[in-house]
Structures are given as C-alpha cells and as structure tokens.
Amino acid sequence: MTCDFSLEHYRDLLRAARAGGYRWAGFDRAPEQGDLILRHDVDLSLDAALAMAEVEAEEAAWSTWFLMTRSVFYKLASSEGERAIERLRALGHRVAHHAVYPHVDLDKRFDPVVAWHNPDPEFMTAPIEGAVNVMQAPFFDPEHYRSDSNQRWRSGCPHDDLAAGRFTWLQLLTHPEIWAFAGATMRETMESLLDADRAARLEHLRNDRIDLS
Numbered sequence: 599m600t601c602d603f604s605l606e607h608y609r610d611l612l613r614a615a616r617a618g619g620y621r622w623a624g625f626d627r628a629p630e631q632g633d634l635i636l637r638h639d640v641d642l643s644l645d646a647a648l649a650m651a652e653v654e655a656e657e658a659a660w661s662t663w664f665l666m667t668r669s670v671f672y673k674l675a676s677s678e679g680e681r682a683i684e685r686l687r688a689l690g691h692r693v694a695h696h697a698v699y700p701h702v703d704l705d706k707r708f709d710p711v712v713a714w715h716n717p718d719p720e721f722m723t724a725p726i727e728g729a730v731n732v733m734q735a736p737f738f739d740p741e742h743y744r745s746d747s748n749q750r751w752r753s754g755c756p757h758d759d760l761a762a763g764r765f766t767w768l769q770l771l772t773h774p775e776i777w778a779f780a781g782a783t784m785r786e787t788m789e790s791l792l793d794a795d796r797a798a799r800l801e802h803l804r805n806d807r808i809d810l811s
C-alpha cells in the first residue's frame with residue numbers, strides 16, 4: 599500500500615478505520631471511545647469535495663463538510679454551490695461552516711458547527727456564540743487529531759494506527775483538493791486543480807452562451 603494522496607488511498611484509510619473498529623461521528627456530542635470524526639475543510643473546490651464524498655458514501659461512511667461563504671475560489675451561493683450542498687446532504691453527510699475570521703455566516707444551510715479557515719492562535723480555540731468551534735475541547739486535543747495540511751502528515755499517514763485501533767478516538771482533518779487532484783507535491787496538485795478549473799470555466803462559458811468558436 600502506498601501512502602499517496604489519492605482517492606484510492608483515501609478509500610484505504612476508510613477501510614482501515616472500519617477494520618480498526620471505529621464508528622463515524624460528528625460534532626453534535628462529545629467524542630467517545632471508538633469515534634472517528636471525519637472533518638473536511640473545503641478551501642478550493644466543491645468538485646473535489648463531491649468526488650471525495652461519493653467515495654465515503656460507497657464505503658458506507660459519512661463526514662462533516664465545512665464549506666466557505668467567503669472563498670475566492672468557489673461560490674456557495676451559486677447553482678453549483680446549492681447542488682453541492684444538496685448532494686452532500688443526500689449522501690448522508692453533514693454540512694457545516696468554514697468561516698473566515700471574524701465573520702460567522704451561519705444560516706439554515708449549515709449545522710451550527712464552525713471551523714475557522716487559517717486560524718491564528720488568538721482565536722483558534724475561542725468559543726463561538728451559538729456554534730461549536732471544532733478546535734475547542736472536547737473535540738480537539740493534539741493527541742486525538744491528525745491533519746493532511748499541505749499534503750504532509752506531521753506524524754505519518756494514520757492508516758496503520760487506524761487499522762490497529764491505536765487512537766481511542768480521532769478527529770481526522772482532510773482537504774478534498776489534495777486527494778481528488780493528482781500530484782506528488784502540493785505544487786503539482788495545485789497545477790492539476792488549475793487545469794481542471796480552466797476546463798470547468800470553459801464549460802461555464804459555453805453554458806452562458808458565450809461564442810467560443
């Protein structure tokens with residue numbers, strides 16, 4: 599098994615978690631022994647999110663998707679964004695809010711759960727009125743947290759530890775763009791994302807009746 603950042607290996611991770619006896623969990627109650635909280639911060643691409651969400655559904659898994667209202671890369675308040683939320687919900691996933699400090703745009707599209715985008719230490723773990731902050735106790739502590747930030751696991755790919763049941767519980771943060779687009783480095787993966795984005799935008803232009811002849 600190679601620990602690359604691909605949807606195939608993400609599927610391995612889900613299967614490892616099942617083999618390790620974990621149950622899927624969210625942010626609606628305090629973590630318990632055996633919980634695996636799958637968290638996804640969607641920074642760049644709704645298409646990547648949907649591709650990963652389909653893999654989870656195929657593996658009978660569900661997770662919590664944190665979507666931005668203030669992204670410069672995608673627009674949630676578009677037909678594309680509405681379809682993405684609909685599809686995530688239809689697959690049995692939860693939809694929460696990936697907020698840009700200090701703006702919390704919680705509305706009926708989201709469960710009352712917030713993950714800050716690129717948080718500074720000053721506000722990272724601070725309580726948020728009317729919502730769960732995912733980096734607040736009891737949902738966060740460093741022993742029970744792994745993240746794929748910039749296509750690098752700080753303590754190695756967790757698939758072995760999951761399969762062996764070594765975490766009492768875990769919050770696993772993954773960014774769908776890293777897994778859905780090909781690339782051995784973050785730079786390469788971002789080039790793949792940009793290529794796909796250009797193709798998608800050409801399609802939007804066609805749909806907008808722009809003459810591309």
Ligand SMILES: [Zn+2]
Pocket residue numbers: 600601602607755756757758
């Ligand atoms: Zn691995």
Ligand SMILES: [Zn+2]
Pocket residue numbers: 639640641696714715716
């Ligand atoms: Zn983010």
